[in-house]
Amino acid sequence: MENSKNIFNENPKSSLAKVLDIITTMASKPSGFIGLAILIFHVILAISSPWFAPYDYKAINPSLMLNAPSSEFWFGTDSLGRDVFTRTILGGRTALTITFFGSIIALLWGGLLGIFCGLVGGRIDDIVMRIVDAFLSIPWILAMLLIVSLLGTTTEVLIPALGFFYGKGIVRVARAATHDVIAKDFIVSAKARGHSNLSIIWNEILPNVRDAILVEGAMRWSWMLLGFSSLSFLGFGVSPPTPDWGLMISNARGLMSFAWWAVIAPIVGLSSLIIGINLTADAFAKALGIDRSTKAPV
Amino acid sequence: MKTNIQEIKDLSIGFKSQKGKQISILRNITTNIRKGETVGIVGESGSGKSTLALAMMGYIKHGLFTTRGECLFKSQNLLSLNNKELEEIRGRKIAMIPQNAGQALTPNLKIGYQIEEALRLHTDYSKTEREKKISELLNQVRLPSPKIMALRYPHELSGGQQQRVAVAMALAGNPELLLLDEPTTGLDVTTQAHVLELLKDIAKDTGTSMVYVSHDLGAIAQVCDRVIVMYAGEIVLEGPVRKILKEPIHPYTYGLLKSIPKLSLAGLPDSMPGSQPQPGNIGSGCSFYDRCNFSNDKCKVNVPKLEYISEMDTSVRCFNHSELISITSEQKSKNHLQKEITIDEILDLKDVSISYAKQGIIDQFLNKVTDTNPTVKDINININKGETIALVGESGSGKSTILKSIAGLLKTKDGYIKFDKEKLLSGDLKKRNSEDLRSIQLIFQNPDESLNPNHTVEQILSQPLKLYFGLTGSKLKSSIAELLEKVRLGAFYMSRYPRQLSGGEKQRIAVARAFAARPDIILCDEVTSALDVSVQAAVLDLLQKLKEELGTTYVFVSHDLAVVKAISDRVAVLYQGRLCEIGPSKNVYQFPSHPYTEVLIGAVLEPDPDIKPKLVAEDIVEEKPPEIGCSFQGRCPRIIGDKCRNETPPWQIGDNGNAIRCHIGIEELKIQQSQC
Numbered sequence A: 001m002e003n004s005k006n007i008f009n010e011n012p013k014s015s016l017a018k019v020l021d022i023i024t025t026m027a028s029k030p031s032g033f034i035g036l037a038i039l040i041f042h043v044i045l046a047i048s049s050p051w052f053a054p055y056d057y058k059a060i061n062p063s064l065m066l067n068a069p070s071s072e073f074w075f076g077t078d079s080l081g082r083d084v085f086t087r088t089i090l091g092g093r094t095a096l097t098i099t100f101f102g103s104i105i106a107l108l109w110g111g112l113l114g115i116f117c118g119l120v121g122g123r124i125d126d127i128v129m130r131i132v133d134a135f136l137s138i139p140w141i142l143a144m145l146l147i148v149s150l151l152g153t154t155t156e157v158l159i160p161a162l163g164f165f166y167g168k169g170i171v172r173v174a175r176a177a178t179h180d181v182i183a184k185d186f187i188v189s190a191k192a193r194g195h196s197n198l199s200i201i202w203n204e205i206l207p208n209v210r211d212a213i214l215v216e217g218a219m220r221w222s223w224m225l226l227g228f229s230s231l232s233f234l235g236f237g238v239s240p241p242t243p244d245w246g247l248m249i250s251n252a253r254g255l256m257s258f259a260w261w262a263v264i265a266p267i268v269g270l271s272s273l274i275i276g277i278n279l280t281a282d283a284f285a286k287a288l289g290i291d292r293s294t295k296a297p298v
Numbered sequence B: 001m002k003t004n005i006q007e008i009k010d011l012s013i014g015f016k017s018q019k020g021k022q023i024s025i026l027r028n029i030t031t032n033i034r035k036g037e038t039v040g041i042v043g044e045s046g047s048g049k050s051t052l053a054l055a056m057m058g059y060i061k062h063g064l065f066t067t068r069g070e071c072l073f074k075s076q077n078l079l080s081l082n083n084k085e086l087e088e089i090r091g092r093k094i095a096m097i098p099q100n101a102g103q104a105l106t107p108n109l110k111i112g113y114q115i116e117e118a119l120r121l122h123t124d125y126s127k128t129e130r131e132k133k134i135s136e137l138l139n140q141v142r143l144p145s146p147k148i149m150a151l152r153y154p155h156e157l158s159g160g161q162q163q164r165v166a167v168a169m170a171l172a173g174n175p176e177l178l179l180l181d182e183p184t185t186g187l188d189v190t191t192q193a194h195v196l197e198l199l200k201d202i203a204k205d206t207g208t209s210m211v212y213v214s215h216d217l218g219a220i221a222q223v224c225d226r227v228i229v230m231y232a233g234e235i236v237l238e239g240p241v242r243k244i245l246k247e248p249i250h251p252y253t254y255g256l257l258k259s260i261p262k263l264s265l266a267g268l269p270d271s272m273p274g275s276q277p278q279p280g281n282i283g284s285g286c287s288f289y290d291r292c293n294f295s296n297d298k299c300k301v302n303v304p305k306l307e308y309i310s311e312m313d314t315s316v317r318c319f320n321h322s323e324l325i326s327i328t329s330e331q332k333s334k335n336h337l338q339k340e341i342t343i344d345e346i347l348d349l350k351d352v353s354i355s356y357a358k359q360g361i362i363d364q365f366l367n368k369v370t371d372t373n374p375t376v377k378d379i380n381i382n383i384n385k386g387e388t389i390a391l392v393g394e395s396g397s398g399k400s401t402i403l404k405s406i407a408g409l410l411k412t413k414d415g416y417i418k419f420d421k422e423k424l425l426s427g428d429l430k431k432r433n434s435e436d437l438r439s440i441q442l443i444f445q446n447p448d449e450s451l452n453p454n455h456t457v458e459q460i461l462s463q464p465l466k467l468y469f470g471l472t473g474s475k476l477k478s479s480i481a482e483l484l485e486k487v488r489l490g491a492f493y494m495s496r497y498p499r500q501l502s503g504g505e506k507q508r509i510a511v512a513r514a515f516a517a518r519p520d521i522i523l524c525d526e527v528t529s530a531l532d533v534s535v536q537a538a539v540l541d542l543l544q545k546l547k548e549e550l551g552t553t554y555v556f557v558s559h560d561l562a563v564v565k566a567i568s569d570r571v572a573v574l575y576q577g578r579l580c581e582i583g584p585s586k587n588v589y590q591f592p593s594h595p596y597t598e599v600l601i602g603a604v605l606e607p608d609p610d611i612k613p614k615l616v617a618e619d620i621v622e623e624k625p626p627e628i629g630c631s632f633q634g635r636c637p638r639i640i641g642d643k644c645r646n647e648t649p650p651w652q653i654g655d656n657g658n659a660i661r662c663h664i665g666i667e668e669l670k671i672q673q674s675q676c
Helices: A014-029 A030-052 A084-119 A121-136 A140-151 A155-182 A185-191 A197-233 A245-255 A263-290 B049-055 B083-089 B113-123 B127-140 B158-172 B187-205 B217-223 B241-246 B249-258 B298-302 B321-326 B363-368 B399-407 B435-439 B457-469 B473-486 B489-497 B504-514 B533-550 B561-567 B584-589 B595-602 B642-646 B665-675
Strands: B003-015 B022-034 B038-042 B063-071 B093-096 B177-181 B207-213 B226-231 B232-241 B307-310 B315-318 B345-354 B376-384 B388-392 B415-421 B423-424 B439-441 B519-526 B553-558 B570-575 B578-584 B652-653 B659-661
Touching: A014 A030, A014 A263, A030 A084, A030 A263, A084 A121, A084 A155, A084 A197, A084 A245, A084 A263, A121 B345, A140 A155, A140 A197, A155 A197, A155 B063, A185 B439, A185 B457, A197 A263, A197 B457, A245 A263, B003 B049, B022 B063, B022 B207, B022 B232, B038 B049, B038 B217, B038 B473, B049 B207, B063 B307, B083 B187, B093 B158, B093 B570, B113 B127, B113 B158, B127 B158, B158 B187, B158 B504, B187 B207, B187 B217, B207 B217, B217 B241, B226 B241, B226 B249, B232 B241, B232 B249, B241 B423, B249 B533, B307 B652, B345 B399, B345 B553, B376 B399, B376 B553, B376 B578, B388 B561, B399 B439, B399 B519, B399 B553, B423 B457, B435 B439, B439 B489, B457 B473, B457 B489, B457 B504, B504 B533, B519 B578, B533 B561, B553 B561, B570 B584, B570 B595, B578 B595, B659 B665
Parallel strands: B038 B207, B038 B226, B093 B177, B177 B207, B388 B553, B388 B570, B439 B519, B519 B553
Antiparallel strands: B003 B022, B003 B063, B226 B232, B232 B315, B307 B315, B345 B376, B345 B415, B415 B423, B570 B578, B578 B659, B652 B659
16 A cells, blocks of 8 residues: 555545635635725625615705715715715625626636637637627626617626626636646546547636636626716716716816815725725635736736 | 865754744765865655755755754855845855756757856856857767757757756856756657766866765766765765665665666566655654665664764764675566467557548548648557557657557557458547456556546545446455555555655555556556656556456556566567567577667666677657658668668568568578677
8 A cells, every 4th residue: 555644634625624624724815805995895885784774775866965974874875865875885795796797707608618618629719719809808897888779777787787797807817727727637638538529628627727717706806897887977877876886976076166075985886896806805815826917817 | 086076064954834844855964075176965755865965065955844853065055145146156166956857947048159158157258259159068968060050049949959958058168066956857768868968078078076965876876986975865875886786784775776677687677666755744763764674663763873984984873784795686577478479469550540630621522631640640659468568759759649549649640550350440449348447557757636636535436337338336446446456555645646656656546546457468657757766666566466466468668678678578669660680589689680679778877887889870850751752861870871761671680580671681680780
């Protein structure tokens, strides 16, 4: 019996233990801890805010127009006399939900198509990648505006549309990650045994590129959040009176010189969430051993 | 007694683990290098030999630190110098030759420029003197036409030539100590023998001290005066090369030498059980205790000291070394029964040609053949049931290419491969049926690459079982346990990941995966070359036992002629994708008829300082095979003129069963060979 006293006599960890392990590693560095803290704060806020919002977010009261922050209205009121604090804590809900599901769609189609292209190579890969390149060359905001103006701004339109446009980049990353493992002998071995492409993707490639794709997805989430807020800012995201940071900034920006509070609160909300996701994604990458500085996304 | 040029005193180097524990990689190393001598440092991977060599030039890898001791070069402690002071010493007084010269040379600078740079930094020569010196250095390392060579880029040189350039650069500063880290490991056998010859001559001519780090005892035997054997970060044996290799008085060295396959011995070498302990996992007693056949209770608790035995001029770290002295150095080896192979053809390669050239669209349309000189051409091999046939040759000989086309990973250009007498194997993997795919399995060179790092052993082994036999649940589990038993591993390995296994264990898993399909033929692609010697013997032994048990046929590809001799029944020698000689391995090794076989076998290095390699031909590397004539014409020492250049040589069959492809008659070749 060879080397029965191996130092690695640890029991294999359950997947839950592995996830906890990764989170502990992420939180052990200051940047990761801050990022995680901000992200968790935002998620909890988004889930629980309807229960403790002090006012009705759509209650218009002209007599309370543009009040400065006070003990009654912590963040002041906006041009229609609505409470800015209420609207700010509720303003992340739509954005978070839409972009979260959008990112999952982006990850799924982008990741799988990228892996498939990386695996089959040849002419199919060439054709698909040129199509992806063509889509990459279209400014996403123009394309989004077109889709939204044709199909409307409902959630059912926004989630797949955002998911599609942010998945293009993931195709490239997933394909590059696949190319790293495709030349390894365990893939050749699986091919020689006669496994189907699907089985090779699922069993051999996916476990090895999963980490890279997940990290990429986390980064895309923060970009998508910014993109979604931009759409709202332009008036193509959610429809009033739903509270949304992009929309709030858009509405209050003209009054910024004398009613700064109506702009500052949603800006802080949006930027802190994006920073939080970014820091978390970076810490996640480091905890998985992926160096984002050397493997820049395409 | 010569003066010491370098003294290492009680040196320990280690790192801090994640849990804050201090783990030693080198432990209490005390030795010295004398002026003008060549010292070999041998050990398996992880023994700390490279760390020691780097410490000798005052370099410690990032993350490691010196825990105690010093490394004195001319009574100056290198490990306490700052970078500026070290710059003065490195290159000028101590130079290093890296393992892979191809990666150590800057790819976009000309050879001459790189050597000039070394001269500029490490000497005080003027510009014109430097120009002259470049030619001198290139001459010294025996590179032809130095003037032209200096204008070339590294990629325009062969591996052996690149290594020579690295030697020239190291010699530029006229160093007193030369450190060589596995300088010939990546080279072909014939090239390796030539480079070693060169190093030996340089040591003799310049009087430079050399430290030669290698795992290859064959190379050590050729160049070194003194040998240091390392195990688990300690020196376990140190002494003159002859004493170490002929009368090894440490059980590890004894076992290591016995586990090396040799041309002079028939059959498989003895294997050594177990594997080297990991740093940080070394018990309280002797580090070799677990694997030692001579150990007693004393060894378990007490750490033996390095003891100097004056009559042998040898230091040894063992309590029981006197027992080993009494054992005769006579090596007995297990008898490998070369049983008669009954002619029962299982695989037939007929006129197989394989080309890597891709046809352009227009050529495809015009149905024009673009590649008239394919990588592999005219391969005719019949393989019988239950035999082990080995394909040997240097890199670029097409041996792996042939293997891939048998496995269906590469299409053949011409000819066919027939399986089990009537079934024609398609060149396209997708067109082969499941039964054919199951019958032929592959084992790869490097188990780190061939096992999915994210799968447990159970998942790895279940792949073929699920695919071919549709096993599930408890049936699957018991089959996996059975397979692990077959490769001498316990069922508790199931839940482990490849990274938790040693190199030998990983390769066993790869073997088990191939056998899981219950194949008729297993294709082995350099299966032992990524393994340590002691582990290699065990894997070869396993393959042999499995074959005897199950009657599997092996097609065994290797560049290591000693390994091939140990395991194969028949050998096919390839050069540039063309067959040179094929025959029963006993005969091919005993009477190599074809000039290339003669060159190849002559260049094998034996771990014995008294057996010198025979260097018959030049070590030129040819980029591609000649269009017409004999494939070996460029290097053949027995070339007879235009006939060899213009006509494809015919097959001749000798009375001992060897078939060769040569214009010279077999009898004539024998006479010529006996003359030199």
